[in-house]
Amino acid sequence: MRRFKVSRGCSASCRCSEVVAWLEVCHLATQFYTGTLRTHNAGLQVKMLNIPGLAGIIVFYLLILGIGIYAAWRRRNKGGKSEEVMLAGRSIGPLVGILTMTATWVGGGYINGTAEKVYDKGLIWCQAPFGYALSLAVGGMFFAKPMREAGYVTMLDPLQQAFGRRMGGMLYFPALMGETFWSAAILSALGSTLAVILDIGNTVSILVSAAIAVFYTIFGGLYSVAYTDVIQLFCIFIGLWITVPFAMVHESVGSLALNETNWLGSIEPTSPEWGLWIDYWLLLICGGIPWQVYFQRVLSCQTPTHARVLSYTASVGCLLSAVPACIIGAIAKATDWSQTDYGKTPEGYQVKLVLPLVMQYLTPTWVAFLGLGAVSAAVMSSADSSVLSASSMFARNIYQNVFKQEATDREVIWVMRASIVVVAAIACTIGILINSIYYLFKLCGDLVYVILFPQLLMVVHFRDRVNTYGSFVAFCLGLIVRLLGGEPYIGVPATIQYPFYDEETGQQNFPFRTIAMLVSLFSLIVSSAIAKAIFTHKILPPKFDVCRCFHRAENDELGTANLNKTLPLAMSKTKEDVSPLKAAESNLYMPVNGTMNGV
Numbered sequence: 001m002r003r004f005k006v007s008r009g010c011s012a013s014c015r016c017s018e019v020v021a022w023l024e025v026c027h028l029a030t031q032f033y034t035g036t037l038r039t040h041n042a043g044l045q046v047k048m049l050n051i052p053g054l055a056g057i058i059v060f061y062l063l064i065l066g067i068g069i070y071a072a073w074r075r076r077n078k079g080g081k082s083e084e085v086m087l088a089g090r091s092i093g094p095l096v097g098i099l100t101m102t103a104t105w106v107g108g109g110y111i112n113g114t115a116e117k118v119y120d121k122g123l124i125w126c127q128a129p130f131g132y133a134l135s136l137a138v139g140g141m142f143f144a145k146p147m148r149e150a151g152y153v154t155m156l157d158p159l160q161q162a163f164g165r166r167m168g169g170m171l172y173f174p175a176l177m178g179e180t181f182w183s184a185a186i187l188s189a190l191g192s193t194l195a196v197i198l199d200i201g202n203t204v205s206i207l208v209s210a211a212i213a214v215f216y217t218i219f220g221g222l223y224s225v226a227y228t229d230v231i232q233l234f235c236i237f238i239g240l241w242i243t244v245p246f247a248m249v250h251e252s253v254g255s256l257a258l259n260e261t262n263w264l265g266s267i268e269p270t271s272p273e274w275g276l277w278i279d280y281w282l283l284l285i286c287g288g289i290p291w292q293v294y295f296q297r298v299l300s301c302q303t304p305t306h307a308r309v310l311s312y313t314a315s316v317g318c319l320l321s322a323v324p325a326c327i328i329g330a331i332a333k334a335t336d337w338s339q340t341d342y343g344k345t346p347e348g349y350q351v352k353l354v355l356p357l358v359m360q361y362l363t364p365t366w367v368a369f370l371g372l373g374a375v376s377a378a379v380m381s382s383a384d385s386s387v388l389s390a391s392s393m394f395a396r397n398i399y400q401n402v403f404k405q406e407a408t409d410r411e412v413i414w415v416m417r418a419s420i421v422v423v424a425a426i427a428c429t430i431g432i433l434i435n436s437i438y439y440l441f442k443l444c445g446d447l448v449y450v451i452l453f454p455q456l457l458m459v460v461h462f463r464d465r466v467n468t469y470g471s472f473v474a475f476c477l478g479l480i481v482r483l484l485g486g487e488p489y490i491g492v493p494a495t496i497q498y499p500f501y502d503e504e505t506g507q508q509n510f511p512f513r514t515i516a517m518l519v520s521l522f523s524l525i526v527s528s529a530i531a532k533a534i535f536t537h538k539i540l541p542p543k544f545d546v547c548r549c550f551h552r553a554e555n556d557e558l559g560t561a562n563l564n565k566t567l568p569l570a571m572s573k574t575k576e577d578v579s580p581l582k583a584a585e586s587n588l589y590m591p592v593n594g595t596m597n598g599v
Contacts, residue, residue, distance in 0.1 A: 057194065060235060060373040061212060067231055068216025068224040068384075075223045082412040085221030086153055086392045087300040094301075096226055097310045101297045102317035103229035105132055106236055107382025109185030110318075111325040111375065115355040118329025119346070122265015126326065127277070131284025132445075133318035139289040139298075140311025146460055147295060148304040155295040155456070156397040162459045163471045164547065169402045170475060171455060172393055174447040175292060176423075179390035182293070183427035184434065186383045188352075190376060191431060195353070206428050209376070213384040214424045218417045222300060225384050232382065233317075239359075239371040240324035247331045247362040252339040256330055263330035272500035272509035279511030286517070287449025290456045292389035328358050335362065387427065391419035449513060450478045454521035468547040470528025478520030485512040 075084070083089065092100070110129050117126040152158060156175065160168025190209045191202035216224045247253065258264055267273050288294075301307040332354045337345045340361045346354055359371040395416035400407045407415075454474060458466045486494030488506035498510035534540050535550040542550075 071224040071227040072220030088223040092300040100226040100229040101314035103233035104385045106321040107186045114325035115329035119332045124265040129322035132288040135288025136315035144307040145304045148307040163468045174451045178448040179386045183386040184430035187431035217384040243371045250362040254334040261334040287445030290452035394419045450516045466528045467549045469531035470524045473527035474524035482516040
């Protein structure tokens, strides 16, 4: 034991003060090692550093990191091709595919945001988890099989083949924003969870967690991501369902009967909010389809049939995974928080902390150990999927297809790895700055719904009715109409005030997002038809066909790198003796009857 050296001139009272100070140090050290250390903030608020919770997070982080590194090591001799890194060599089996698809959607934004919304506005407004789950079923019904049969590598491949490299590159930006917002929502949820446990703030939590996810994603690609997703799903299942019964029997929790706790929420029959409610449902279901994070799993399946079954099964899994999060949100609403160690009802910014607060303050220590650690590892494991998806599209569809067509696989892989770091950094910044997890969760699908969904729908099912001119017009009009509708959360005023506009809050209660999507869809069809009529009827000479959609340009350096839109998507087949993408390109890029596609 360290001894305090006391000078001769020191009085007895001084020596007593030193002894007292030393005893306080010992007491604090004892509290630290027993997990009961409390820190005081300005003498008003008392917070607890949960050492068992910290230990749980470390254990689960090490588990996820170890599995990711092990998966990367197993594929070390097969990582020379970009397709191997992006799609795991199309070797994902049915079981792993179902688990990784479910786990990818059931991340931090999914569970934390669900609990947040049920607590804040009730179950009726908790649309995101159920809407995105239904989007998987719709995607499996209409998109999974034809996309896998064509042998694509990314979701943007059919768009670039139909509209050309440059227009396809432009469509990358709404896809990038969607994936980045999704990653930010996941990281924001993770930061909230760790902030409750460690009292260290969102910033450090988000940065550390993102760094771990980026580390194994860089080296293992989709193979590492898929197998960490499997562990994530089990962590979610165990952590949430163990929390529910212990939280329900806590003495501070009241009855969940609707006549005592209105966790269902309500909308008046004559309320204009029904328009907003319907708008969000359509956005989530249709806007949940054009995501690379979804198609990356679809395209990595061994067969087209597996891709479709994977989508249906994962949809059911996502619906079931939302149940415990909804219950936790209802429990939080029925809790008298003044009787807990937290000491106050979560309001404002604290609303997004509802799920970790329930785990920390309404369950025993060992349950918090499992719940908080498991959820933290789970939300970290979902962030890697979105980051990998956005980076794959950049490396494949921007760098290789637009800027450097002769790039080698090794070069593409390194560009993708650098992109992973950049996208993760952007997602971290957004996750730190934006408060509401649920709002960020739904904002993900906004631009994807308005811009990408109409274009992907037409390319996959009505390829011969669209071209590059229509795609560009639809992109611009859809974006403009959506922005003119305003977005109060990010300070964009509403230039167009639709019916039932709320002047006080600046909220559009009319389904204006769906209107913007329909404008984008119809302008795509109409503009494409007008452009086709102008050039096929020779109203304008071929030299004005700047996108080379209808006439072969002399000495065209791209040659066969342009797609004939009259060739149905279903006619393309994947050859086993070459790369699936190259097989699709050889079938889809060949011009027929002198008809060319956009560049």
